Amino acid sequence: MPPRVPSVPKVPKAPKVPRIPRSHHYHVYVVELDDQVWNSTRFRKANSGWTLGKPFVYVGMTGLDPDVRFDKHKAGIQANVFVRDFGVRLLPKLYDRYNPMPYDAARDMEVELGIALRKLGFGVWQA
Numbered sequence: 314m315p316p317r318v319p320s321v322p323k324v325p326k327a328p329k330v331p332r333i334p335r336s337h338h339y340h341v342y343v344v345e346l347d348d349q350v351w352n353s354t355r356f357r358k359a360n361s362g363w364t365l366g367k368p369f370v371y372v373g374m375t376g377l378d379p380d381v382r383f384d385k386h387k388a389g390i391q392a393n394v395f396v397r398d399f400g401v402r403l404l405p406k407l408y409d410r411y412n413p414m415p416y417d418a419a420r421d422m423e424v425e426l427g428i429a430l431r432k433l434g435f436g437v438w439q440a
Contacts, residue, residue, distance in 0.1 A: 339419035364434025
């Protein structure tokens with residue numbers, strides 16, 4: 314009779330992490346813009362209600378990670394001119410709680426977030 318091989322103890326399975334549906338991979342994001350953006354006539358005209366001392370921002374949406382999208386803006390790849398020339402950094406405190414989401418929700422949230430920030434006195438640009 315062949316020698317008996319000891320059995321290997323079973324390793325408990327790790328708990329399943331909830332999977333985010335593929336359709337929920339869109340993000341809204343907010344980029345702080347340098348104060349020099351105020352020298353642009355187009356930006357000033359779009360922000361007649363800006364409150365002195367409030368930041369200037371760009372609000373966008375993307376199917377990419379916001380960090381990757383910001384890097385593409387700065388590199389001039391499908392870039393908004395204000396982000397390319399005046400983008401300073403992302404402001405995740407203003408958008409993290411909303412992400413990720415489906416396309417339609419991100420499209421609507423981009424507009425709503427821009428409106429909300431304008432009401433707070435921010436200088437806002439949206440593409």
